[in-house]
Amino acid sequence: MTAANGQSLPGPGRTTFEVAFDLKPEAPDWPPVPVERLWGEKTAVEFEMRLLNVPFFARGVAYGDLVHVRPDQERRELVFERLNGESGHSTVRITVLDQRAGRDxxxxxxxxxxxxxxxxxxxxxxxxxxPADGDYRALRDWLVARRGEGAIEFQESAISARHLEQVPDFPA
Structure with missing residues (x-):
């Protein structure tokens, strides 16, 4: 995976672990994988991790969120159990349908x-x-317009309470 625009990914000096997110099928071929693994770093709370990257398929979590994990001895990995706390960040997935729109x-x-x-x-x-301090209303309006032009599709995977406040007419 490649991070763009300064995304903080695991690096030297950080104690990081992979957190497995078991994915529920939403459609016959979606998501295209049964498990997504995200990087997390331990916090002072037992079995709590801070997510260090953006999920492609796991819903309801965003970069920086605090999650509770359980060790799965059989699988030999840490498995997501629940969200402990929002970071204020949101996760949106964009599928670029018109490659000419990619740079835009x-x-x-x-x-x-x-x-x-x-x-x-x-x-x-x-x-x-x-980001938590981002203007989600303006970005969302732009995404909706680009979707209407057929250039992209997007999915709002995890919208923080902070960003929901910016979009009072957000679909329930």
Whole structure:
């Protein structure tokens, strides 16, 4: 995976672990994997991790969120159990349908202060982190307009309470 626009990913000096998120099928071929693994770092709370990257498929969590994990001895990994606390960040997935719009999408995301991740096997998919202090209303209006033009599709995977306040007419 590649991070864009300064996304903080695990690096030297950090004690990081992978957290497994078991995914529920939403459609026959979606999500395309049964488990997504995100990087997390331990907090002072037992079995609590702070997420260090943006999920592609796991719903309801965002960069920086605090999650409770359980050790699964059989699988030999830490497995997500629940959200302990929001970071204020939001997660949006964007699928670029018109490749000519790709640069425009990246330019708009940078202007909004967002960072994103991509993966070679899902080249048209962007896992986008909307920062806690970002203007989600303006970004969402832009995403809706681009979707209406047929350039992109997007999914709001985890919208923080802070960003929900900016969009009073957010669909329930």
């Amino acid at each position: 999408v990246q330019h708009r995301l940078r202007a909004a202060g967002c960072s994103w991740e991509t993966a070679a096997q899902f080249s048209s998919l962007l896992a986008v982190d909307v």
